[in-house]
Amino acid sequence: MIGGYHPVSEALVRYGLIVRGGFNFVDDEDVPLGPSGVSAKSALLIGQAGAAPWPHFQRWLGQQARDIANPLDTWSREVIGAFAQEFGARAVSPSDRPYLPFQQWAMRAEGLKPSPLGVLMHPTYGLWHAYRGALLFEDEISLAQAHKATHICDTCVAKPCLKSCPVDAYSADGFAHRACLAHVRGADGAPCRAGGCLDRNACPYGAAYRYPADVQAFHMAAFAGV
Incomplete structure (x- = not known):
């Protein structure tokens, strides 16, 4: 029995990461494997609030000798993987294939629901x-x-959040992925490339945790391939 997750929380702080909640699996669900290859019994979600990991990630990135296709994913895997070894766990990532139900896990762990933009x-x-x-x-x-x-x-x-995008990328019909990409990559998409999604930034909640413009530009560049 693991008595809570305070030791994990304390260890993550030095990388700007936090435990985002946890839960125990039940017998009738599709359960992923643990570190030894038997079914896991519990999960702790690791993530961030605001841009706290950014300086740690940037420091790591500056020490890399070559270009990395998905540097933030690579850094996250490296850091969380080290903690998995330390605490006797198996580390998994949202980008692992086959994909694990991270959004469902997040809603389960923290009781959240999606926004109109899909972000919880x-x-x-x-x-x-x-x-x-x-x-x-x-x-x-x-x-x-x-x-x-x-x-x-x-x-x-x-x-x-549904009224600020020039091409109405988000609506009741869902996310207009192609329209969004075309706009961000085009001449009129400079504000999005420099400061992030206009719809997301229009939301007034959690303003104290808003990502700085350079962080949003990094994520937008990764999304749009620019």
Whole structure:
């Protein structure tokens, strides 16, 4: 039995990462494997609030001798993988294939729901948070069941997140991926390339955790391939 996750939380701080909640698997679900190859019994989600990991990632990136195709994923795997070894767990990533249900795990661990943009809305962090990986254990974690968080989007009448994009990339019909890419890559997409998604930035919640412009530009460049 793992008595909570405070040692993991304390270890993650030096990389700007935090535990984003955890849960125990139940017998009737498709359970991933733990470090020894038997079914895991519990999961701790690892992620960030705001851009706290950015300086740690930038320091690491500056020490790399070659270009890396997906540097943030690589850094996250390296850091979380080291903690997996330290705490006797298996590290998994949202980009692992076959894909693991990270969004469902996140909603389960923290009681969150998606915003109109698809990003999970957090009552404190707003849209400015992320999940970088998870630790899978072969013992149960002793922790309280996650309470369903207040979903801010349900009480937001103005919905500025659906009114700021010049090409209406987000709507009730879903995400217009091609229209978004064409705009970001085009002459009129400079504001998006420099400062991130206009719809996401229009959301007033979690402003204290908003990613700085250079961080948003990094993510936009990775998304749009520019």
